[in-house]
Amino acid sequence: xxxxxxxxxxxxxxxxxxxxxxxxxxxxxxxxxxxxxxxxxxxxxxxxxxxxxxxxxxxxxxxxxxxxxxxxxxxxxxxxxxxxxxxxxxxxxxxxxxxxxxxxxxxxxxxxxxxxxxxxxxxxxxxxxxxxxxxxxxxxxxxxxxxxxxxxxxxxxxxxxxxxxxxxxxxxxxxxxxxxxxxxxxxxxxxxxxxxxxxxxxxxxxxxxxxxxxxxxxxxxxxxxxxxxxxxxxxxxxxxxxxxxxxxxxxxxxxxxxxxxxxxxxxxxxxxxxxxxxxxxxxxxxxxxxxxxxxxxxxxxxxxxxxxxxxxxxxxxxxxxxxxxxxxxxxxxxxxxxxxxxxxxxxxxxxxxxxxxxxxxxxxxxxxxxxxxxxxxxxxxxxxxxxxxxxxxxxxxxxxxxxxxxxxxxxxxxxxxxxxxxxxxxxxxxxxxxxxxxxxxxxxxxxxxxxxxxxxxxxxxxxxxxxxxxxxxxxxxxxxxxxxxxxxxxxxxxxxxxxxxxxxxxxxxxxxxxxxxxxxxxxxxxxxxxxxxxxxxxxxxxxxxxxxxxxxxxxxxxxxxxxxxxxxxxxxxxxxxxxxxxxxxxxxxxxxxxxxxxxxxxxxxxxxxxxxxxxxxxxxxxxxxxxxxxxxxxxxxxxxxxxxxxxxxxxxx
Numbered sequence: 001x002x003x004x005x006x007x008x009x010x011x012x013x014x015x016x017x018x019x020x021x022x023x024x025x026x027x028x029x030x031x032x033x034x035x036x037x038x039x040x041x042x043x044x045x046x047x048x049x050x051x052x053x054x055x056x057x058x059x060x061x062x063x064x065x066x067x068x069x070x071x072x073x074x075x076x077x078x079x080x081x082x083x084x085x086x087x088x089x090x091x092x093x094x095x096x097x098x099x100x101x102x103x104x105x106x107x108x109x110x111x112x113x114x115x116x117x118x119x120x121x122x123x124x125x126x127x128x129x130x131x132x133x134x135x136x137x138x139x140x141x142x143x144x145x146x147x148x149x150x151x152x153x154x155x156x157x158x159x160x161x162x163x164x165x166x167x168x169x170x171x172x173x174x175x176x177x178x179x180x181x182x183x184x185x186x187x188x189x190x191x192x193x194x195x196x197x198x199x200x201x202x203x204x205x206x207x208x209x210x211x212x213x214x215x216x217x218x219x220x221x222x223x224x225x226x227x228x229x230x231x232x233x234x235x236x237x238x239x240x241x242x243x244x245x246x247x248x249x250x251x252x253x254x255x256x257x258x259x260x261x262x263x264x265x266x267x268x269x270x271x272x273x274x275x276x277x278x279x280x281x282x283x284x285x286x287x288x289x290x291x292x293x294x295x296x297x298x299x300x301x302x303x304x305x306x307x308x309x310x311x312x313x314x315x316x317x318x319x320x321x322x323x324x325x326x327x328x329x330x331x332x333x334x335x336x337x338x339x340x341x342x343x344x345x346x347x348x349x350x351x352x353x354x355x356x357x358x359x360x361x362x363x364x365x366x367x368x369x370x371x372x373x374x375x376x377x378x379x380x381x382x383x384x385x386x387x388x389x390x391x392x393x394x395x396x397x398x399x400x401x402x403x404x405x406x407x408x409x410x411x412x413x414x415x416x417x418x419x420x421x422x423x424x425x426x427x428x429x430x431x432x433x434x435x436x437x438x439x440x441x442x443x444x445x446x447x448x449x450x451x452x453x454x455x456x457x458x459x460x461x462x463x464x465x466x467x468x469x470x471x472x473x474x475x476x477x478x479x480x481x482x483x484x485x486x487x488x489x490x491x492x493x494x495x496x497x498x499x500x501x502x503x504x505x506x507x508x509x510x511x512x513x514x515x516x517x518x519x520x521x522x523x524x525x526x527x528x529x530x531x532x533x534x535x536x537x538x539x540x541x542x543x544x545x546x547x548x549x550x551x552x553x554x555x556x557x558x559x560x561x562x563x564x565x566x567x568x569x570x571x572x573x574x575x576x577x578x579x580x581x582x583x584x585x586x587x588x589x590x591x592x593x594x595x596x597x598x599x600x601x602x603x604x605x606x607x608x609x610x611x612x613x614x615x616x617x618x619x620x621x622x623x624x625x626x627x628x629x630x631x632x633x634x635x636x637x638x639x640x641x642x643x644x645x646x647x648x649x650x651x652x653x
Contacts, residue, residue, distance in 0.1 A: 028066065029641040030073055037646050040065060042468060058650045062642060068479070070634040075478040086477060093473045101459050101466060102452060104359035111352050112343050116336045118185040118197050119343075122292045124221040125196050126179035128164065129171035132213035135433040135441070148207035148214040155204055161218070170213070179220055183293040190351035192217065226292060227332040231303045232267060232285035237276040237321035247317075254315040254322035267312060267326050276321065286328065299323060361448055364455045365409075372407035372447070377439055379404060380416050384435050388427060395424045407447060409454050414446075422446045486630060491623040501622045502611045508621075509614035514567040514604045515581040518545050521596035522561040527552055528588055528595040531561055535585045535599050567604060576600075 028035040043065065048055040056064065080086060128151050132144045151168040155161065185193060192215060195208040199219035207214040234257055238250040257270055268284030275281040292300065298318045306313060306327035313325045333339075347353060364370070379401055387393040398420035405413050423442045460467040491498065502509065518538055520531050531552045537543045545565035553560040568576055576598055579586055586598040611618065 025643070025646045027643050027646045028062070028069070029639075029643075030066070030069055031638050033069070033073055035069060037650075039468070041650065058647060062647060066635075066640060066642075067631050068475075070631065070638060070640075071479050071482055072475045073638065074634055075482040078482075080478050080481050081474075083481075086481060090474055090477055093477070094470055097466065097469055097473070098456055098459055101463060102360055102456060103356045104363070107356045107359040108344075108347065111347055111355060112340070113336070115185045115343050115347065115352075116339060118193070119333060119339070120225050121197070122182040122184050122223050122225055123196050123199075123219060124179060124182045125199075125217050125219055126161070126165075127171075127192075127218070128169045128216040129212075130168065130207070130214040130216075131170040132209075133433075134211055135429065135437055137434040137437055144214055145207060145209075148216055152204060152207065152216050155216070155218075181293070181297050182221075182223070184225065184291070186346045186350065187293040225333045226304050227330060228289045228291045229303050229330045230289045230328040231287055231306075232271060232283075232326045232328060233277065233280065233287065233299075234267070234271045234275045234285055234324045235277045235321050236274070240319070250322050251315070251317075254324065258315055258324055261312065261324065267324075285326070289331075296320075299325070303327065357448075357452070360455070361451050364451050368410035368454065370407065370409050370451070373405065374443070376404050376406055376416055377419075377443060380420055381435055381439050384420075384423075384439065386432050386435075388423065388435075388438070389430055389432050391427075391430075393424065395420055406443075409451060410458075412450075412454065414450060419443060419446050422449075483627070487623055487626050491619055491626055494622075498618065498622050499611060501625060502614065502618050505621070506608070509609040509611075509618060511604075511607045511609055511613075512569045513606055514569050515576070516567055516601045516604060517565075517573075517576060518548075518599040518601075519564040519566075519573065519576070519596065520545075520548065520561060520599075521594045523594050524560070525588075525595050527561050528597065531563075532588055532597055535597065539585055539599050539601065 025037040026034045027037040027040050040062070044058060044061050048061065075081065081090075128148075130144050130148045130151070132141065136144070147168065151164055154164050180188075183193075183196075187193075188196075189210050191208055191210050195205045195215070195217050196219060199205055199217065201219055201222060203219055205215075205217040207216055234254070236250045236254040236257070238246050242250075253274075257274055261267060261270060271285030272281055275285055277285070280287055290300075294300070295303070296318050298316055302313045302316045302323070303325050306325065309327055309329055311327050313323075315322045315324055317323075336343075347356075380398065383397050385393065398417045401420065402415050402417035404416040406416055406419055407414050419439075419442070423439070423446075426445070427438070427442065429438065460470060518535075520528065520535075522528050522531075531548050534543065534548045534551060538545065538548060545563045549559060549561065549563045570577060575589075575591055579589075579598070581600060581603060583600050583602050586600070588595055588597050
């Protein structure tokens, strides 16, 4: 490998410096506002794509850019950027834009693929649960952990699961079932899911800590995903605490329905007439697609046991009643790309999201040389008391701790006093827990919050593309607000000015040649056939367009066909243009999924538009006129200097 000479290094170094300086060259100055070549070039390139027929040369675009910048600067001078509505709107935009920068993409991608791999399988587990308060003292945590380990050791020594479970578990509802059935990703808390999918069949986990307590999990079975299934059902319900005779009565009713089904009656008809599930009965008993863990086990197992589409089950019993289930369709697990949005959405709403946040926090700590001094928490713990849980603790007690630095991040220092203020403002725990637990927990939250805040506040410095995007939103909102107040609203309200503008430009507002026509359309062919029979009466003047509407839609609350009677210029209705303007009734035509016909009564020669006729176009023209005047005033108000040397360096582009 050849050695790079010292001279080569110098050339590369100075080339880099020169390139950076060129990017920062000022191309435009408006009063004391300097706009760089890089900013102008970025916006120019964005709005002048190679294939854009409206592309401008750099010099042409500079004039448009000056007008744009003048309006933004004027908006700032008038204080538009200090109005509360602007501040709130801009903050919301920035918060949305910053989200991707405050999460670790690699971690998120890994979590998404991990979740999809788990969705390919379904696991069946049972567990023993040791309860733990959500804010436990260290000694309580240790006690619960020891109890969980004791139970696990008994299981590993061969003691029967049932006897250990009865003795140790604190999930009393769970005692009825002995296992939680099959499930896949996103159907239980993440830590439980993670432990379950890591086990081999028959293996027993170490105690798994969640915010409810400790779980000892055993994997009973693992199978490939059964995908999703779509079914219909007929249900005969019985009460939650039904007596035997009520269950028997419901059973006799479902058996009678089953016999009628076997004799050839339609499943959908029987569901509509007899099913007690009124939400699905009107649809012939049809339910939404579902997969594992989304229905009660009895129903799910019966549905997935059906061999082919159209098969139906014998009556099966669930906690809700008796069911006959018919299979409509089934499908395997969709591809990762198809499930990508679903997976990402669920990651954002469960414990997995914390992994991505913690990954960002760790990176920021290293980047900004985070140093902490947790030993200084003792001073705060010594002055806090249980009044903090009532919201009555006096935070002035921590004033003496304002110089006690808890941690540093970049150029910022955070004191014990700052943490005390944070606890007073953000504590949501109202029951009395250990002060040590409260302070340790709130300190962790405070550190994480300040790290994310610090990173968020420095995004513009770190990421030029983010800075440019935020600036575009900032300027765009200001520009919109200025134009709305100074131009658009004024043009709409200024009736005198609008009328004068119309009279001064009256020759512009002319009607072209027009055709007097009726247009009738509907996706329903039979309705169009019915309307078409009335077309001759419209053509001869016996009825009007609205009469056709009322006659065809006489039994409907809403219009069942679209009827438009108007004068059309060339270009108003391209399909009408294509079949010609000759008077008469067209054939029924199918276009873009709709049937329709035209009745052309005649043409009208060009003429003058009234202000009312031309109002929409005239207001738009008047707005443009006012804007041009406004820009002219701004160009006189501000000193504008274009650096021609820098502009010329961009060439013709």
